[in-house]
Amino acid sequence: MKIAIAGGGIAGTAAGYLLSSQGHEVTIFEQAQHCGPIGAGILIQPIGQSVLKSLGIYEEIYQQSAQLNFIEALKHSGKRLVQLEYQRLRTDLYGLGVHRGRLFSALLTLAKQGGVVVQEDTRIVAYHLSESGVSLELESNDQTEPFDFLIATDGARSGLRLASGIVHHSVEYAYGALWTTGVCTAVDDRLFQVVEGTKKLAGLLPIGNRECSFFWGLTANQFDRFQQQGVDVWKSEVLRLCPQAEELVARINSLEELTFTTYRSVSMKSWSAERIVFLGDAAHPTSPHLGQGANLALEDAWAFAKCLKQETDFRTACLLYESLRKNKIRFYQHITRWLTPFFQSDGIVKGWGRDVTLPVMCQVPVLREQMLKTLCGFKTGWLQSKVGER
Numbered sequence: 001m002k003i004a005i006a007g008g009g010i011a012g013t014a015a016g017y018l019l020s021s022q023g024h025e026v027t028i029f030e031q032a033q034h035c036g037p038i039g040a041g042i043l044i045q046p047i048g049q050s051v052l053k054s055l056g057i058y059e060e061i062y063q064q065s066a067q068l069n070f071i072e073a074l075k076h077s078g079k080r081l082v083q084l085e086y087q088r089l090r091t092d093l094y095g096l097g098v099h100r101g102r103l104f105s106a107l108l109t110l111a112k113q114g115g116v117v118v119q120e121d122t123r124i125v126a127y128h129l130s131e132s133g134v135s136l137e138l139e140s141n142d143q144t145e146p147f148d149f150l151i152a153t154d155g156a157r158s159g160l161r162l163a164s165g166i167v168h169h170s171v172e173y174a175y176g177a178l179w180t181t182g183v184c185t186a187v188d189d190r191l192f193q194v195v196e197g198t199k200k201l202a203g204l205l206p207i208g209n210r211e212c213s214f215f216w217g218l219t220a221n222q223f224d225r226f227q228q229q230g231v232d233v234w235k236s237e238v239l240r241l242c243p244q245a246e247e248l249v250a251r252i253n254s255l256e257e258l259t260f261t262t263y264r265s266v267s268m269k270s271w272s273a274e275r276i277v278f279l280g281d282a283a284h285p286t287s288p289h290l291g292q293g294a295n296l297a298l299e300d301a302w303a304f305a306k307c308l309k310q311e312t313d314f315r316t317a318c319l320l321y322e323s324l325r326k327n328k329i330r331f332y333q334h335i336t337r338w339l340t341p342f343f344q345s346d347g348i349v350k351g352w353g354r355d356v357t358l359p360v361m362c363q364v365p366v367l368r369e370q371m372l373k374t375l376c377g378f379k380t381g382w383l384q385s386k387v388g389e390r
């Protein structure tokens with residue numbers, strides 16, 4: 001089949017490679033002028049690692065990542081809030097902290113080597129259905145030839161989601177994050193976070209090469225205020241909460257060197273319609289507090305390719321895909337939506353409740369096991385067993 005993919009991010013490149021290797025003719029349309037290695041650090045969980053293994057790029061990514069044995073969150077007082085060690089679930093488990101750019105470069109190379117055509121600097125603004133297929137309307141006012149179907153992997157702010165007319169519910173969070181990456185040797189074996197109530201959050205995610213991805217939670221209004229007050233006010237506030245970030249923060253000379261991102265959570269009634277299917281963040285963006293977005297995007301790509309191999313008719317493949325993925329995605333959407341205000345929101349009650357319950361939950365074996373399974377991406381583990389079979 002002739003397949004168009006809207007958006008060459010993690011889900012788009014992974015799906016492109018998998019479908020091309022099944023013999024389909026795949027074109028990725030990417031709005032960026034050049035597909036480059038940009039982005040923050042991401043935590044690839046054991047489930048995401050399984051997909052990388054099945055794509056054949058795990059070793060390459062592993063060599064360029066940091067192996068993380070646990071996640072740790074402290075209160076500003078230094079008291080421990082969370083400590084979850086992967087090995088407590090299984091001795092061979094760990095997280096991989098990786099620069100999104102490195103993961104993306106490996107996926108893009110794979111897709112191109114697999115015969116996928118990547119059309120950069122091409123923004124899709126709409127799509128049109130006809131007897132002969134689905135054509136894409138581009139920002140340049142051109143219209144593409146018809147494709148058999150369209151895979152929408154255009155990310156959290158997907159324009160195709162709206163264009164599809166599929167009913168969806170969207171929540172914008174007031175809080176987002178400022179983030180950057182740089183050399184930081186204070187933390188190298190764990191995802192490290194410090195919180196003060198629910199209004200202050202700082203974190204360091206090691207990503208290999210002695211580097212960390214640093215993030216600082218705040219609202220757009222707070223970001224505006226820091227821009228007026230200047231970078232030094234921001235730096236002193238950061239170092240008061242998270243002195244571990246000093247090496248990295250010391251090199252920042254202006255807030256322009258950081259990227260500000262806000263989050264949204266969207267649930268769609270269905271992930272497919274006539275000749276279109278949504279994967280990755282385009283289908284189910286969440287806040288990054290549970291660190292699952294890229295993992296779910298990789299799994300989506302893998303699962304959809306598997307479904308299209310089994311059911312050669314597009315519509316039937318979409319229905320199979322939805323039935324297989326629904327429970328897991330809904331679980332991660334709910335838990336992330338529930339968890340987010342306990343880490344970033346206004347008010348004091350949630351922070352207080354979190355500070356009392358989380359340390360206890362980490363100590364109770366049965367609860368700790370469930371938390372670790374959730375973190376690893378093992379809840380509703382259909383894919384886990386299927387990837388293992390390959």
Ligand SMILES: Cc1cc2nc3c(=O)[nH]c(=O)nc-3n(C[C@H](O)[C@H](O)[C@H](O)COP(=O)(O)OP(=O)(O)OC[C@H]3O[C@@H](n4cnc5c(N)ncnc54)[C@H](O)[C@@H]3O)c2cc1C
Nearest residue numbers: 007009010011031042043124155280281291292293294295
């Ligand atoms: C600060 C931060 C930290 C995060 N940390 C983690 C983490 O630790 N672990 C984790 O698993 N996830 C994390 N995530 C989430 C993760 O980055 C995303 O879930 C993941 O990138 C989703 O992949 P995707 O391919 O669906 O979308 P994206 O990677 O966003 O790709 C979408 C692509 O579509 C392109 N595009 C958009 N619109 C159009 C258009 N109209 N036409 C053509 N192209 C278009 C974009 O340019 C982009 O290349 C984090 C996210 C943020 C913001």
